[in-house]
Amino acid sequence: MSILRTSLWLVLPWLGGASLADAGGLSAAGIVVAQAGTAAERSGAARAPSTALRVGVDRLQVEAGRLSDAPEADDAAAVRVSVFALWQPDRTWEWRLGARLDGDSHSGGTSDYTRWRGDLGDTYVRWRGGDTRLTLGAQTIVWGRVDEVPLADRVSRADVTRFVLDKLADRRRSQLALRWEQTLDDWKVDAVALPAFRGAHLPAIDSVWSPINRTTGEVLGIAPSASLAALVASATVREDDGGFGGAAVRITRSGEPFDVGVTLARTRQSLPYYRVDTLAPSFTAVHPFNNFAGVDAEWVTGDVTWRTELGYTHDVPVTLPNTAMAMTNAVEWVGAVEFFPGGADTRVNLQVVARSLRTGTEILELKDYAGLNGEVETAFAQGRWKAALRFARGLNVRDAYIGPKLSFVGWEPHEIYLAGHFFSGEARTLGGFHRDHDMIALGLRTRF
Incomplete structure (x- = not known):
């Protein structure tokens, strides 16, 4: 029995959140793109209670894409539907029921398939009393301060079915949790x-976004080899989760001269480590416990907002040359700046990410990674159109992603968009792993 870990760290600059140190899931290899931890943290802000039952669709997305070079498929399609029912009988209690349906399809290549899956959305009961709030049930909780790659994001459940195609908010799912929130000035x-x-x-x-590519015989974040390719071609893939997921606490303070936060966690990483049984042969996705300590801060100078996070993770699994697993520690840092040049119509968000695995042993993952990622978005034609560009690039390795997008938003809340996703890079990087998966997509997003 040996252990092999798919490295998603470099991916984190693209995947965002599952925490760069989600530490271990799908090991290191990429870059990160953009959606805010700050906004996510504030998403739990108290809402005005209503005795009426509210029912609605909080997300409907339909997308069709064309893959230019992928041997697995020529065409891809996706459907995402999330519905909810919310009841607040008084200011003390809140009841919510949520469900979602996902459909994915590939055609015209070596891995044609269609799959529909249902899942539980945010479904919980919440009690409020003064400055105290208690919530029990399935919840989407994203901690952190920076967009796209919040290191403090230790309790969320990652959704990588579409990998980096969506922003962070759409790459998180509900996780059963008991949550206590207490405000003290x-x-x-x-x-x-x-x-x-x-x-x-x-x-x-069989998806082109799978971290295990049967066509090329590669595993994301791991140096390719003939022996690995032979194993990937014949191995079955299993999932081993369940059990206690751990616990975490986050303490924040808002005020002058800056907002600060401290996060301590012992939780199981959301992204998987793939354990290999060469006799079966099989890959089993496991989720080891990580110990995490992090600090973060946010401040404003003029019209510019600065954010930063620093984290230390103990017990990060890495892969030795013989495919056995070893444990090491990781130090990670993210610095971000957000500003609006020329007014509110244009937003620029830039992030620098860095990670170092503290080991003197040779491993198959990248020991050090530095990258730049971000998003530029602007509105025009009286705000009826938006143009955006998401990007990520490695600074110490060749690794790149670029994602242009043009949207018509004149029929709010509906959005019709045309988007591109283009990858390039060397081995063990996200861009290199998805070098044949460039895609152009036409889609619709809305809510009711």
Whole structure:
């Protein structure tokens, strides 16, 4: 029995959140793109209660894409539907029921398939009393301060079925949790326990976005080899999650001269480590415990917002040359700047990410990674159109992603968009792994 880990760290600059140190899931190899931890943290802000029952669709997305060079498929399609029912009988209690349906399809290549899957959305009961809030049930909780790659994101459940095609908010799913939030003037304590852990929501093994590519025989983040390719071609892939997911606490303070936060966690990583049995042969996605400590801060100078996070993770699994697993530690840092040149119509968000694995042993993952990622978005034609560009690039390795997007938003809340996703890079990087998966997509997003 040996252990092999798919490295998603470099991916994190693209995947965002599952925490660069989600530490171990799908090991290191990429770059990260953009959606905010700050906004996500504030998403739990109290809403005005209503005795009426509210029912609605909070996400409907339909997309069709064309893959130019992928041997697995020429065409790809996706459907995402999320519905909810919310009841607040008074200011004290809140009841929510959520469900979602996902459909994915590939055609015209070596891995034609169609798959539909249902899942539980945010489904919980919440009690409020003064400055205290208690929530029990399936919840989407994203901690952190920076967009796209919040290191403090230790209790969320990652969704990598579409990999980096969506922003962070759409790459997170609900996780069963008991949450206590306590406000004390400018301070807030946020404590979470995960009684029944569920690992990341993974794509089908035949999907072009799978971290295991049967066509090329590669595993994301791991140096390719003939022996690995032979194993990938014949191995079955299994999932091993469940059990206690751990606990974490986050303490934040808002005020002058800056907002600060501290996060301590012992949780199971959402992204998987692939354990290999060469006799079976099989890959089993497991989710080891990580210990994490991090600090973060945010401040404003003029019209510019600065954000930063620093994290240390103990017990990060890495892969030795003989495919056995070893444990090491990781130090990670993210620095971000957000500003609006020329007014509110244009937004620029830039992030620098860095990670170092503290080991003197030779491993198959990249020991050090530095990258730049971000998003530029602008509105024009009286705000009826938007143009955006998401990008990520490695600074110490050749690794690149670029994602242009043009959207018509004149029929709010509907959005019709044309988007591109283009990858390039060397071995063990996200761009290199997806070098044949460039895609152009036409889609519709809305809610009711």
